[in-house]
Amino acid sequence: MTEPSEDLARLAELHGVAPSYQPSPDRTVSASATALTLALSALGVDASRPAAALAARERELRARLLPPTVVCWSGAPIPSALSSLPDGTRLRIATEQGETRSSVDQLPAGVHTLTAVAPDGRTAEAHLVVAPARLPAPTGRSYGFLVQLYSLLSHRSWGMGDLGDLGELTAWAGRALGAGFVQVNPLHAAVPGAPTDPSPYRPSSRRFPDPVHLRVEDVPEYAYVTDRESVRSLAERAGRLRESVLEKGALIDRDAVWELKREALELVREVPLGPGRQAAYADFLAEEGQALEDHATWSALAEVHGSEWSAWPEGLRDPRSAETARARAELMDRVDFHCRLAWLTDAQLTATQRAAREAGMPVGVVHDLAVGVHPGGADAWAQQEYFAAGMSVGAPPDAFNARGQDWGLPPWRPDRLAESGYAPYRRLLKALFRYAGALRIDHVMGLFRLWWVPEGHPPTEGAYVRYDAEAMLAILVLEASRAGAVVIGEDLGTVEPGVRETLRSRGVLGTSVLWFERDWEGDGRPLAPERWRSDCLATATTHDLPSTAARLSGDHVELRYRLGLLTRELEEERAEAAADTGEWLEVLARLGLLHGTGGGHGASAEEAEVQAVHRFLLRTPARLVGVWLPDAVGDRRPQNLPGTWDQYPNWRLPIADAEGRAVALEELVGAGRLHALVEVLRGGRSGGGGG
Numbered sequence: 001m002t003e004p005s006e007d008l009a010r011l012a013e014l015h016g017v018a019p020s021y022q023p024s025p026d027r028t029v030s031a032s033a034t035a036l037t038l039a040l041s042a043l044g045v046d047a048s049r050p051a052a053a054l055a056a057r058e059r060e061l062r063a064r065l066l067p068p069t070v071v072c073w074s075g076a077p078i079p080s081a082l083s084s085l086p087d088g089t090r091l092r093i094a095t096e097q098g099e100t101r102s103s104v105d106q107l108p109a110g111v112h113t114l115t116a117v118a119p120d121g122r123t124a125e126a127h128l129v130v131a132p133a134r135l136p137a138p139t140g141r142s143y144g145f146l147v148q149l150y151s152l153l154s155h156r157s158w159g160m161g162d163l164g165d166l167g168e169l170t171a172w173a174g175r176a177l178g179a180g181f182v183q184v185n186p187l188h189a190a191v192p193g194a195p196t197d198p199s200p201y202r203p204s205s206r207r208f209p210d211p212v213h214l215r216v217e218d219v220p221e222y223a224y225v226t227d228r229e230s231v232r233s234l235a236e237r238a239g240r241l242r243e244s245v246l247e248k249g250a251l252i253d254r255d256a257v258w259e260l261k262r263e264a265l266e267l268v269r270e271v272p273l274g275p276g277r278q279a280a281y282a283d284f285l286a287e288e289g290q291a292l293e294d295h296a297t298w299s300a301l302a303e304v305h306g307s308e309w310s311a312w313p314e315g316l317r318d319p320r321s322a323e324t325a326r327a328r329a330e331l332m333d334r335v336d337f338h339c340r341l342a343w344l345t346d347a348q349l350t351a352t353q354r355a356a357r358e359a360g361m362p363v364g365v366v367h368d369l370a371v372g373v374h375p376g377g378a379d380a381w382a383q384q385e386y387f388a389a390g391m392s393v394g395a396p397p398d399a400f401n402a403r404g405q406d407w408g409l410p411p412w413r414p415d416r417l418a419e420s421g422y423a424p425y426r427r428l429l430k431a432l433f434r435y436a437g438a439l440r441i442d443h444v445m446g447l448f449r450l451w452w453v454p455e456g457h458p459p460t461e462g463a464y465v466r467y468d469a470e471a472m473l474a475i476l477v478l479e480a481s482r483a484g485a486v487v488i489g490e491d492l493g494t495v496e497p498g499v500r501e502t503l504r505s506r507g508v509l510g511t512s513v514l515w516f517e518r519d520w521e522g523d524g525r526p527l528a529p530e531r532w533r534s535d536c537l538a539t540a541t542t543h544d545l546p547s548t549a550a551r552l553s554g555d556h557v558e559l560r561y562r563l564g565l566l567t568r569e570l571e572e573e574r575a576e577a578a579a580d581t582g583e584w585l586e587v588l589a590r591l592g593l594l595h596g597t598g599g600g601h602g603a604s605a606e607e608a609e610v611q612a613v614h615r616f617l618l619r620t621p622a623r624l625v626g627v628w629l630p631d632a633v634g635d636r637r638p639q640n641l642p643g644t645w646d647q648y649p650n651w652r653l654p655i656a657d658a659e660g661r662a663v664a665l666e667e668l669v670g671a672g673r674l675h676a677l678v679e680v681l682r683g684g685r686s687g688g689g690g691g
Contacts, residue, residue: 004033007050012036014057015043016414018449018464023398023494031463038454039463042388043415065089065124066116068418071474072104072130081126088119093128104128109478111421127421131474132481135507137535138623139362142180143681145173147629148200148543148639149184149213150252151655154665156217159241159257163348164215165665166365167355172669174359177678182356183366183440183626185543187213187349189295191307191374195255198651199640201370201442202408204307204377207428208295209349211341212257216264219344221271234264246662251652265344269337284343291427293328294319294382296338300331308376319382349435356437363486363624364437369428371443372409386416386424388465393446394453397460398494404451404459411450414467422475429476433483440537444489444508447472448499473506488537488624492516510536512622514613515551515584526587529619538622540613540631543639547628548610549658550636552581559638563647588612591619606634606658607673611680618681627681632674634658 004012009019012031017039020030040047047053070081077083082091082104093101096110107130114128152161152169166184173179188203189210190196203210216222225231238260244250273281285292297319298309305312315323328335349365356364372393373379380387387410395405417425432439441447448469453462480487488509491500500510510533517527532538540548546556557577561570588594593615595608610631617625630639635656641648654662668674 002033003030004036005050007054008033008036008047011045011047011050011054011057012040012463014054014061015040015045016466017043018466021396021464023396025497029396032461034457035454035461035463038457039388039391039452039465042391042452042454043413043465063122065118065122066114066126068415069127069129069421069468069471070114071470072107072128073133073474074109074130075133078104085116086118086120090117091115092117104130109481111426111475111478129421129471129474129478131478134505135477135480135487137507138180138486138509141623141625142362143618143625143627144179144181144183144361144363144366145169145629145632146183146539146542146626147655148651149187150254150651151639151653152629152665153242153246153252153654153662155242155246156215157242158216158238158260159245160212160252160254161665162215163213163345163352164218167215167352168665170352170356170361170365171359174356174361176669178360178682180361181363181366181437181624181626182361183438183537184368186368186370186442188370188373189378190254191377192258192302193307196258197374198254200368200651202372202374203370203379204298204374205295205379206370206373207291207379207431208342209345211265211345212254212261214261214265214341214345214348216261216268218348219265219268220277221268221273222264224271225267226270227267230263230267234260245654246664249660249662251649252654254652265341266337269340280347281340281343284346285339288342288431291382292339292342293335295342295378296335297324297328297331298378298381299338300334301327303334304331309381310376317381319384346435353435353437361437365435366438366440366486366488367432367436368440369432369442371446372407372411375408375410380410383424386412386420388413388452390455391452392455394451394459394462396451396462396464404453404462406453406459411452411465412467414465418468418471422471425472426475426479429479433479433485436483436485438486438488439480440488440490440511441476442490444491444503445495445499447476448496448502469502473502473508476508477506486624492542504533504535507535509623511542512536512538512620513542513545514538514540514617515545515580526584529591529616530621532620532622534621534623536622537624537626538617538620539626539628540610540617541628543628544642546638547635548613548631549606549634550638551577552606552609553636554578554581555636556638559641563641563644565641565643565647584613585609588616591616593619607676610634611677614677614680625681627677629668630655632677633663633668633671634673635663636660 004019012019017036020028022028037047067081070079072079091102092115094113096112097108109130112128114126116124149166150160152165154165157165170182186200187209189205189208191204241256245252301316309317315321316327353365391411393407393409393411397404449464449466451462452465453459489503491510512532518524519527550556554577557573560566566573593612637653639653640650656662
């Protein structure tokens with residue numbers, strides 16, 4: 001690895017590319033000259049002559065009157081970008097609300113246009129983000145369920161969980177159980193394929209939801225389809241698909257589900273919209289504008305040319321080309337079809353959140369924002385100017401993965417975001433908050449920095465690239481406050497010093513998982529409940545981790561052994577897992593949280609231990625306590641097993657009981673094990689759990 005020169009390292013630093021990073025407080029790792037040069041190239045900087053490029057960058061920064069985006073927090077001192085302007089500089093602010101001001105005092109929240117004119121005649125224009133100082137904390141304390149929506153089948157769904165099932169779950173959990181929220185996986189639009197990538201964390205678009213989640217029967221026009229024979233045939237085929245999962249143990253087949261729904265929605269489209277519905281659709285088209293047209297155009301072109309846009313005819317690779325405009329006109333019928341699907345899905349998502357609040361949920365539906373998008377998908381095609389060409393997001397080597405990670409997601413360019421006033425980011429958040437009571441942000445550390453891996457290079461040849469975290473946070477707080485929504489950051493794993501503190505200061509909740517909460521700066525033992533942070537969502541597990549029953553029983557080790565994933569001898573892994581679990585069980589027993597185990601190891605003992613784990617969570621001051629819904633019925637299978645592809649059916653499993661038998665929503669709501677766990681949660685909520 002070639003060490004970078006001082007000029008190259010300084011040039012990188014001035015463009016936000018870190019010449020080194022610290023995987024631990026006592027260790028610093030330098031990025032290679034290749035990594036820095038390639039990252040700079042992706043930012044449009046020619047680093048072949050570092051000294052000359054450095055001198056040019058320093059001149060540019062000295063001459064700059066304002067950065068492209070300036071942040072003002074309500075009630076905070078004037079930002080340094082403004083306080084350091086030359087004396088006598090005149091300001092003009094055109095606010096989002098249509099007013100003109102000459103001072104930043106008492107500005108309304110929003111993204112405004114700021115013009116500065118210095119005494120020497122220099123002029124600069126910048127985006128001025130004015131945001132509330134912080135988001136308010138969630139009202140009171142509540143518990144809720146975490147579930148992968150596709151896994152939540154009912155006897156009405158068409159082979160995978162849908163928005164109708166989500167609506168039923170939230171209405172029941174809110175009204176009958178007093179739950180405050182239901183958190184789901186990302187519902188972003190997937191990249192179509194054969195087969196489609198089932199991972200919800202590598203979508204085609206984060207801006208628009210996937211119509212595969214639609215409850216077709218809830219689309220008003222479906223009742224008026226005149227081809228009743230086709231409707232009956234679709235219902236029969238959907239029933240067979242559903243039964244194959246719920247009764248025969250088949251995996252969820254997303255592609256088969258979408259094929260059925262696509263046929264049904266093609267029939268629906270033949271039904272004319274009523275005047276009111278037509279007006280609502282027209283409003284949606286006007287509000288979403290160019291972004292929706294781009295998304296629908298990509299979807300129509302993908303039907304003809306395949307879903308990898310870089311392999312399309314050259315003229316179609318540019319969303320603004322004349323060739324693309326002609327193709328859009330020729331495919332206008334299909335473009336309208338995909339626009340219609342986005343509208344229908346958005347409407348059902350909005351109705352689901354509204355129903356959750358009507359059921360008494362203080363938060364409602366918690367949606368999940370993936371960290372990035374598929375390089376061949378709609379967002380990467382439509383927003384090419386905002387993505388760093390030839391780069392992928394990943395993670396540097398660490399104690400768990402010596403080779404590092406490449407997630408295959410193109411990163412946003414921080415410079416282009418800033419120049420646009422974070423326009424694509426703002427539009428994305430605004431769209432999601434329209435139907436979210438809260439938003440979970442996957443890998444929230446990405447608001448601060450991301451590990452960029454050059455194409456064709458291993459993750460070890462990457463470098464961290466910084467984003468303007470203050471601007472990213474200000475936009476997030478602004479849009480969340482406008483929607484009255486909660487924000488939860490997924491901040492598990494290695495987190496740069498100061499990140500959690502900064503997020504907390506702005507009202508962004510963190511994520512705490514029981515098995516990872518230890519006194520890492522002390523004796524390493526389980527962290528006492530009163531020492532947990534309050535501003536967090538506390539859970540026993542997540543979609544990427546073993547279920548609580550699997551961890552308690554050691555089944556997760558056996559699964560990894562069967563798949564050849566262990567890096568040590570089986571007995572060594574078993575012993576370590578048993579010691580970890582045993583240490584936590586000792587804590588639960590000492591705190592008097594283990595009730596009725598009788599020292600046995602049967603199902604009743606396991607259920608008691610799962611309940612004890614959740615009693616512990618209630619002892620913490622966490623504002624939100626989340627229950628992994630499969631835990632409520634004893635499911636032992638993880639929904640996703642990191643490090644596997646075709647060895648394990650990631651993202652394709654229905655919720656199941658302890659024996660691996662699929663459990664439909666109608667059975668789940670009557671499960672005794674679930675109700676016993678809910679009694680624990682409701683008892684703790686009313687004071688029995690402390691905190």
